[in-house]
Amino acid sequence: MKNRMANAGKDVTPFPGGADGGPAPAPQPLYLQVKNHLIRRVLQGEWKPGELLPSEMKLAEGYNLSQGTVRKAIEELVTEGLVTRHAGRGTFVASHKGDYKPFRFHRFRSESGERLTDGEVTFMRAVTGQASPRAAKALQIAPGAPVAMLTRLRSLHGRPMMLERIVLGLELCAGADAILAEQQPNSIYLTLEQNYNILITRVDEIIRARLATPEDESALELAPGTPVLEVERLAFSLGGEPVEWRLSVGQTEHMHYWNQLSS
Amino acid sequence: MKNRMANAGKDVTPFPGGADGGPAPAPQPLYLQVKNHLIRRVLQGEWKPGELLPSEMKLAEGYNLSQGTVRKAIEELVTEGLVTRHAGRGTFVASHKGDYKPFRFHRFRSESGERLTDGEVTFMRAVTGQASPRAAKALQIAPGAPVAMLTRLRSLHGRPMMLERIVLGLELCAGADAILAEQQPNSIYLTLEQNYNILITRVDEIIRARLATPEDESALELAPGTPVLEVERLAFSLGGEPVEWRLSVGQTEHMHYWNQLSS
DNA sequence: CAGTGGTCTAGACCACATC
DNA sequence: ATGTGGTCTAGACCACTGA
Numbered sequence: 001m002k003n004r005m006a007n008a009g010k011d012v013t014p015f016p017g018g019a020d021g022g023p024a025p026a027p028q029p030l031y032l033q034v035k036n037h038l039i040r041r042v043l044q045g046e047w048k049p050g051e052l053l054p055s056e057m058k059l060a061e062g063y064n065l066s067q068g069t070v071r072k073a074i075e076e077l078v079t080e081g082l083v084t085r086h087a088g089r090g091t092f093v094a095s096h097k098g099d100y101k102p103f104r105f106h107r108f109r110s111e112s113g114e115r116l117t118d119g120e121v122t123f124m125r126a127v128t129g130q131a132s133p134r135a136a137k138a139l140q141i142a143p144g145a146p147v148a149m150l151t152r153l154r155s156l157h158g159r160p161m162m163l164e165r166i167v168l169g170l171e172l173c174a175g176a177d178a179i180l181a182e183q184q185p186n187s188i189y190l191t192l193e194q195n196y197n198i199l200i201t202r203v204d205e206i207i208r209a210r211l212a213t214p215e216d217e218s219a220l221e222l223a224p225g226t227p228v229l230e231v232e233r234l235a236f237s238l239g240g241e242p243v244e245w246r247l248s249v250g251q252t253e254h255m256h257y258w259n260q261l262s263s
Numbered sequence: 264m265k266n267r268m269a270n271a272g273k274d275v276t277p278f279p280g281g282a283d284g285g286p287a288p289a290p291q292p293l294y295l296q297v298k299n300h301l302i303r304r305v306l307q308g309e310w311k312p313g314e315l316l317p318s319e320m321k322l323a324e325g326y327n328l329s330q331g332t333v334r335k336a337i338e339e340l341v342t343e344g345l346v347t348r349h350a351g352r353g354t355f356v357a358s359h360k361g362d363y364k365p366f367r368f369h370r371f372r373s374e375s376g377e378r379l380t381d382g383e384v385t386f387m388r389a390v391t392g393q394a395s396p397r398a399a400k401a402l403q404i405a406p407g408a409p410v411a412m413l414t415r416l417r418s419l420h421g422r423p424m425m426l427e428r429i430v431l432g433l434e435l436c437a438g439a440d441a442i443l444a445e446q447q448p449n450s451i452y453l454t455l456e457q458n459y460n461i462l463i464t465r466v467d468e469i470i471r472a473r474l475a476t477p478e479d480e481s482a483l484e485l486a487p488g489t490p491v492l493e494v495e496r497l498a499f500s501l502g503g504e505p506v507e508w509r510l511s512v513g514q515t516e517h518m519h520y521w522n523q524l525s526s
Numbered sequence: 527c528a529g530t531g532g533t534c535t536a537g538a539c540c541a542c543a544t545c
Numbered sequence: 546a547t548g549t550g551g552t553c554t555a556g557a558c559c560a561c562t563g564a
Contacts, residue, residue, distance in 0.1 A: 029533060055549060066535045071550085079342075081525050087550045088543035105524050202525040208515035209472035209490040227472040227490035252471035259522060261368050262465040292552060318530060329554045334531085350531045351562030 034073035049095035096190040119156035126181035146170040148177035162250035206232045297336035306460040316354040382419035389444035398430045409433040411440035425513035469495045
């Protein structure tokens with residue numbers, strides 16, 4: 001089929017696409033070159049989150065490679081969470097939209113198994129401010145840099161359950177303060193997708209137990225001295241940049257943090 | 264080569280080995296059957312940790328399958344950390360000294376990033392008893408059934424950090440009470456592997472914040488009224504059976520629970 | 527040198543989803 | 546009926562390892 005047989009390894013690196021003009025970049029396996037090229041194309045918005053990618057055959061023709069090589073590239077994208085595949089339907093860019101995998105990063109459940117994200121959300125404050133040292137360090141921006149700060153209260157069946165304090169750097173998300181104040185979206189990550197083409201693919205969380213502060217007690221309607229769970233979250237974009245810093249405080253009388261570890 | 268062409272799916276399930284005598288067990292893909300069979304063979308000691316496995320070709324001949332199918336099985340074992348591969352040398356069973364990660368289910372870290380499992384362990388109690396209703400329900404055994412109960416204290420640099428209460432059903436792990444009392448192993452799951460050929464592949468955890476009990480305060484040297492993190496864990500074997508129920512209580516002054524979510 | 531895993535190709539049949 | 550991804554086969558060449 002091609003003028004090439006089994007060029008495992010360096011060889012001429014006949015990788016098409018990009019028009020980046022540079023010389024042969026690296027003696028990478030072809031499937032890695034395809035994988036990285038697909039990542040670039042997604043980041044450049046060629047396919048938006050939730051949209052359908054071309055089939056393996058189409059991509060293979062476009063890259064002038066065999067189906068198996070493209071498949072291996074896509075399989076890595078699946079394990080990294082960039083795309084999902086459905087037999088008979090196709091390959092889709094991962095999204096926080098629709099009924100696909102909503103709120104997959106939220107681990108709070110009620111004792112009866114309800115997800116906290118199915119409850120009510122109350123927006124308490126959405127302002128522009130300066131990054132605290134803690135937030136600045138996490139987001140890798142200068143202390144005092146302009147940020148959007150959002151405070152929300154999540155409730156379930158009318159009972160206040162969790163207080164979320166969210167910080168977004170305005171350098172990466174210009175105008176996020178206005179957007180958040182106006183739209184008051186339920187899913188921050190969906191907003192990031194739709195307004196900035198930023199796809200959150202990984203979050204790191206640090207969990208501690210502490211006593212509720214007076215502010216926590218007031219918002220969550222807790223008795224003084226109640227212990228609460230504090231979750232400090234840093235969310236990363238597909239490119240690995242820290243995008244959002246979040247401090248969530250939840251009661252665990254009627255709710256818990258659920259985690260499943262495998263592999 | 265074979266009398267079979269592309270039997271993707273159920274078909275006759277011509278999987279060799281096992282001698283389990285039963286009927287065709289499940290319409291699993293062949294590479295998954297190979298993968299699980301290899302896991303069983305490793306657990307049964309056919310190859311010890313650090314030893315060399317047969318080559319892909321040898322295994323493919325043994326299973327009467329193609330090399331690619333065996334390769335896919337082994338690739339999954341690599342991602343799960345059971346074996347490692349080196350081009351030109353071969354495939355090796357993961358060893359404790361090498362790349363094996365026996366404590367991959369432990370999420371507690373000190374503020375400086377040290378893993379709690381690198382610290383000291385003090386065995387406080389190892390007794391035989393009856394399953395509490397809570398433990399029995401989790402382990403799917405009868406309330407009051409005989410269980411091994413173990414209490415350990417984990418410390419870091421001499422500072423007590425976490426109290427672990429571990430429950431193992433004696434029906435599944437006969438003699439576990441004696442083994443745990445004698446060997447006082449650091450890794451329960453390694454003990455399960457070596458004594459019962461039980462491989463823990465998944466754990467579910469539920470995390471809550473609560474106040475330290477007097478017993479917690481004493482063991483962890485905490486001031487009265489200190490909030491602590493309580494982690495309730497259920498560990499499942501490769502076959503999906505619940506094997507161990509564990510209640511861990513940790514302070515979060517000098518330590519936190521760390522979680523990374525992707526996909 | 528022979529053997530190993532790593533990459534790549536080219537085809538087949540299957541289950542599934544959509545029209 | 547068509548097209549999709551999922552599985553399986555059978556070969557090829559390559560880089561690396563160790564005798």
